Amino acid sequence: MRHLWETPGGVHPPDNKAQSQTMSIGQVPLPKTLILPLNSAFDEVAKASVRIGDRVLKGQKIADIQGKLSVAVHASSSGFVTSIEPRTIAHPSGLSTPCIEITTDGEDRWIESKTYPHYQHIDPPKLCDIIAQAGIAGMGGAGFPSAVKLAIDGEKSVDTLIINATECEPYITADDMLIRERAAEIIKGIDVINCALNKPKAVLIGIENNKPDAIKALQEHCKGTQIEVVPVPTKYPSGGEKQLIYILTGKELPSEALPINIGMICLNIATVFAIKRAVIDGQPLISRITTITGQACDINRNYEVLIGTSVEHLLKLNGFNRERCSRLIVGGPMMGFTLSSTNVPVTKTSTCILAVSHQEMPDSSPPQPCIRCGLCAEVCPASLLPQQLYWYAKAADHERLQAHHLFDCIECGACSYVCPSKIPLVQHYRGSKGDILTARAEKTMASKARERFESRAVRLEKIDSQRETKRESRKLTSNNAEQQRVSGKPPLTTSAEDIIKAAQLRVQTKKISPEKQKAKLERTLIAAQIRLEEAQQRLADVLESGTVDQQTQHKATLEGAKQKVDKTQQRLAKIKLQ
Amino acid sequence: MINLLLDNVVLASLLALIGLGGMFGGLLGYAAEKFKINSDPVIDTIDELLPQTQCGQCGFPGCRPYAQSIADGDAINKCPPGGQTTINAIAKLLDITAVPLDEEHGQEELRTIAYIREDECIGCTKCIQACPVDAILGSAKLMHTVIEKECTGCDLCVDPCPVDCIDMLPVKTSIDTWYWPSPENIPPSTTSAYTEGHAS
Numbered sequence: 001m002r003h004l005w006e007t008p009g010g011v012h013p014p015d016n017k018a019q020s021q022t023m024s025i026g027q028v029p030l031p032k033t034l035i036l037p038l039n040s041a042f043d044e045v046a047k048a049s050v051r052i053g054d055r056v057l058k059g060q061k062i063a064d065i066q067g068k069l070s071v072a073v074h075a076s077s078s079g080f081v082t083s084i085e086p087r088t089i090a091h092p093s094g095l096s097t098p099c100i101e102i103t104t105d106g107e108d109r110w111i112e113s114k115t116y117p118h119y120q121h122i123d124p125p126k127l128c129d130i131i132a133q134a135g136i137a138g139m140g141g142a143g144f145p146s147a148v149k150l151a152i153d154g155e156k157s158v159d160t161l162i163i164n165a166t167e168c169e170p171y172i173t174a175d176d177m178l179i180r181e182r183a184a185e186i187i188k189g190i191d192v193i194n195c196a197l198n199k200p201k202a203v204l205i206g207i208e209n210n211k212p213d214a215i216k217a218l219q220e221h222c223k224g225t226q227i228e229v230v231p232v233p234t235k236y237p238s239g240g241e242k243q244l245i246y247i248l249t250g251k252e253l254p255s256e257a258l259p260i261n262i263g264m265i266c267l268n269i270a271t272v273f274a275i276k277r278a279v280i281d282g283q284p285l286i287s288r289i290t291t292i293t294g295q296a297c298d299i300n301r302n303y304e305v306l307i308g309t310s311v312e313h314l315l316k317l318n319g320f321n322r323e324r325c326s327r328l329i330v331g332g333p334m335m336g337f338t339l340s341s342t343n344v345p346v347t348k349t350s351t352c353i354l355a356v357s358h359q360e361m362p363d364s365s366p367p368q369p370c371i372r373c374g375l376c377a378e379v380c381p382a383s384l385l386p387q388q389l390y391w392y393a394k395a396a397d398h399e400r401l402q403a404h405h406l407f408d409c410i411e412c413g414a415c416s417y418v419c420p421s422k423i424p425l426v427q428h429y430r431g432s433k434g435d436i437l438t439a440r441a442e443k444t445m446a447s448k449a450r451e452r453f454e455s456r457a458v459r460l461e462k463i464d465s466q467r468e469t470k471r472e473s474r475k476l477t478s479n480n481a482e483q484q485r486v487s488g489k490p491p492l493t494t495s496a497e498d499i500i501k502a503a504q505l506r507v508q509t510k511k512i513s514p515e516k517q518k519a520k521l522e523r524t525l526i527a528a529q530i531r532l533e534e535a536q537q538r539l540a541d542v543l544e545s546g547t548v549d550q551q552t553q554h555k556a557t558l559e560g561a562k563q564k565v566d567k568t569q570q571r572l573a574k575i576k577l578q
Numbered sequence: 579m580i581n582l583l584l585d586n587v588v589l590a591s592l593l594a595l596i597g598l599g600g601m602f603g604g605l606l607g608y609a610a611e612k613f614k615i616n617s618d619p620v621i622d623t624i625d626e627l628l629p630q631t632q633c634g635q636c637g638f639p640g641c642r643p644y645a646q647s648i649a650d651g652d653a654i655n656k657c658p659p660g661g662q663t664t665i666n667a668i669a670k671l672l673d674i675t676a677v678p679l680d681e682e683h684g685q686e687e688l689r690t691i692a693y694i695r696e697d698e699c700i701g702c703t704k705c706i707q708a709c710p711v712d713a714i715l716g717s718a719k720l721m722h723t724v725i726e727k728e729c730t731g732c733d734l735c736v737d738p739c740p741v742d743c744i745d746m747l748p749v750k751t752s753i754d755t756w757y758w759p760s761p762e763n764i765p766p767s768t769t770s771a772y773t774e775g776h777a778s
Contacts, residue, residue: 432760446628
C-alpha cells in the first residue's frame with residue numbers, strides 16, 4: 001500500500017453522482033449543425049484551413065495550430081462548412097469567438113487517416129506532433145494543449161507520470177463511466193504517453209475511493225504493468241493538480257511553478273483516452289464523454305458527445321424542463337460557470353452540463369457581513385487566508401493581495417461553500433486576479449509606449465539637427481554666391497562660421513594617416529626633382545646664350561627648386577622616423 | 579612633538595578632531611562625486627506611475643515633463659487617462675492626500691484606440707507626424723493604418739486629420755481579455771451556485 005499524504009483543508013459536499021450512473025455511456029443522435037470554436041483556453045486562435053461551402057469529412061482537420069498554445073480543430077462529422085464567424089460559446093463571459101459551423105450530411109463518413117499501432121518505435125517528438133495534430137487539449141477543464149505538456153526539452157526530465165482520475169467535483173461522472181467501460185484503451189493510452197516521455201520511473205493513477213467499480217476495472221487492466229492505481233480518500237478538491245501531486249508523492253509544487261519543474265507531468269484520464277484514440281486508431285479529438293445531469297433533466301446520463309453539438313440538442317434529448325431549472329451550469333457545481341444561453345456548443349473541456357432545480361440550488365440570497373468565523377481558512381486547500389484576501393480584495397489593495405499569495409488560489413470554491421454569510425469569496429478573488437493581471441499588462445504597455453516616445457524624440461532631434469546643418473550650409477553658399485555676384489571678387493571669409501570651417505578643414509588634413517602623407521610627400525618630391533632638373537637644363541641654356549637678367553632669374557628658380565627638394569626630403573625623413 | 583601633545587590634551591583632541599573631520603569630509607566629497615545621480619529618482623518613479631499615453635492633456639509635452647513638474651510641486655490631478663488610480667498611486671508615493679481629478683484637463687474615460695476609416699484616408703501623413711508613439715503606419719498618398727497594440731489612445735491624431743477619418747473607439751472586451759468581474763459589479767445569478775455558498 002502506498003503512503004498517502006493529506007492535504008490541508010477540503011470539504012465534503014454531497015457528491016450526487018449516483019443519478020447519472022444508472023445507465024451506460026449513451027450515443028447522441030447526429031445534430032443538424034456542429035459549431036466548432038477556434039479559440040483555445042489560452043488566448044490563441046487556430047487558423048481555419050477550410051472555406052465556406054467546402055465539403056469536409058469526419059475527422060478532417062479544419063483549423064491549424066497557429067502559435068504555441070492554440071489547438072487544432074477537426075470536423076466532428078461529415079458535411080459542409082456553412083459559416084465561419086463569431087458565435088457565442090460556453091464561456092463565463094457569454095462573449096463570442098470565431099467558430100466554424102458545419103451542417104452535417106448524415107453520412108458521418110470518416111476521412112482516411114494514418115494509424116500508428118507500432119507507436120513504440122516512434123521518436124518522442126514525432127509522437128508529440130501526432131498528438132498536437134490530433135487537436136488534443138486537457139479534457140479535465142483547463143484545456144491546455146497536451147502536446148506542449150508532453151514535449152520535454154533536453155534539460156528537463158520526467159520521473160513521475162500522474163494520471164488524474166479523481167473527478168472530485170460533485171455530479172460529474174464522465175471519467176468514472178469512461179474508466180468502467182474503456183479501461184483497456186486507457187491503459188494503452190498510458191503506454192503511448194510513456195513512450196512520448198521516454199519511460200518515466202513511476203506511473204500513478206490517482207482516483208478517489210468513491211469509484212470502486214472504476215478502481216477495480218483499472219486494477220484488472222494494470223496487472224503486470226508498472227502502472228499503479230492509487231485510490232485516494234474522497235475529499236474536495238483532491239483533484240486539483242497541486243493537491244493530487246501532494247497526496248500521491250508528498251511533494252509540494254512551488255508557487256507559480258509547473259509540475260514539470262519538479263519532474264512530474266499530470267494528465268487527465270480522459271485526455272489519456274483521447275491520446276490512445278489519436279495515435280493507435282488515428283482518430284483526432286472529435287468527441288468526449290459529457291455528463292448531463294441535474295433534477296431539471298428527466299434523464300441523467302453520460303453521453304459520448306461530438307465536439308460542437310449544441311447544449312440545446314443534448315438537453316432536449318434528456319427531457320430538460322426549463323421551468324424546473326434554476327441554473328444551467330457547465331462543469332461542476334463548485335468550479336463551473338452559469339450558461340446564459342443554451343445555444344452554445346460542447347467543447348473539448350465540457351465535462352458536465354448540470355441543470356439544477358430550484359430545490360437543489362435555490363436562488364442566492366444577498367451576502368451578509370463577514371463574522372470572522374474562520375471556516376474559510378480551515379477549508380482552504382492551498383493554506384491561504386481567505387478572510388484576509390477578502391478584505392484586501394474589497395479594498396483593491398493589490399500589493400497586499402499578492403503578498404498573501406492570491407495567485408496560489410486555485411479557485412476551488414471551498415471557502416465560498418462553507419461561508420455562513422454566503423459571501424461569494426471566489427468571485428472576489430477572480431475579480432482581483434483579473435484586475436492585477438490587467439494592471440500588469442498596462443504597466444508593460446506603458447513602458448513600451450515610453451520607450452517608443454523616447455526613441456521618437458531622439459529621432460526627431462536627429463532629423464532636426466541634420467536639417468539645421470543643411471540649412472546653414474545652403475545659407476552660406478547662397479551668401480557667398482550673392483557676394484561674389486555683387487563685388488565680382490571671391491568673398492572675404494571673416495565670419496566666425498567660416499573660421500571654424502577653415503579650422504575644421506585644417507584639422508581634417510592633419511588627420512590624414514602617415515601612409516597617405518608619406519605617399520603624398522613622395523609624389524611632391526618626385527615632382528620637385530623633375531622641376532629641379534628642368535631648371536638646371538634651362539639655366540644651362542641661358543648661361544650659353546642669354547642676358548644677365550635672365551641668368552639671375554633662372555638661378556633664383558633653380559635655388560627655389562633645390563630648396564623645395566631639400567625641404568620635402570627632410571619632411572619625408574621625419575615621417576619615416578615616426 | 580608627541581610630548582607636547584601628551585602634555586596639552588586640548589590641543590591633541592583638537593588636532594585629532596580636525597584630522598578626522600578632514601578625512602571624513604574628503605571621503606564624503608569623493609563619494610558625492612563618484613556616485614552622483616544626474617536626474618532626480620523621484621521623477622523616474624513618478625514617471626513609472628503615469629500611463630505614458632503622451633497625450634499632453636496635463637498641459638505638458640509628454641508624461642515625463644509632467645512627472646518633473648509634479649516633483650517640483652505641481653498638482654497631481656492633471657492626468658485624465660491615468661484617472662483616480664494614478665492620482666492615488668502618486669499620492670501614496672509622495673505621501674500627500676489624494677485629490678479628485680481636475681476636470682479642467684479632461685474626464686476619466688474608457689480606454690480608447692484610434693481607428694482610421696481606411697477608405698476615406700487620403701494619405702496626407704499628418705496623423706503619422708502627430709502620433710507621439712509612432713503607432714501609425716503609412717506613407718504619402720497611401721492609406722495609413724494604426725498599429726492597435728501600440729496605440730495609447732491619446733487623441734492627438736484626430737485633430738490634424740484634414741478629412742476627419744479617424745475614430746476613437748473604446749477598446750472592446752474580447753474573450754481573451756475578459757476576466758471575472760468583482761461581485762459588486764455583477765448580478766449574482768451569473769455565477770455558479772456553490773462558489774457563492776449556496777448548496778442544498
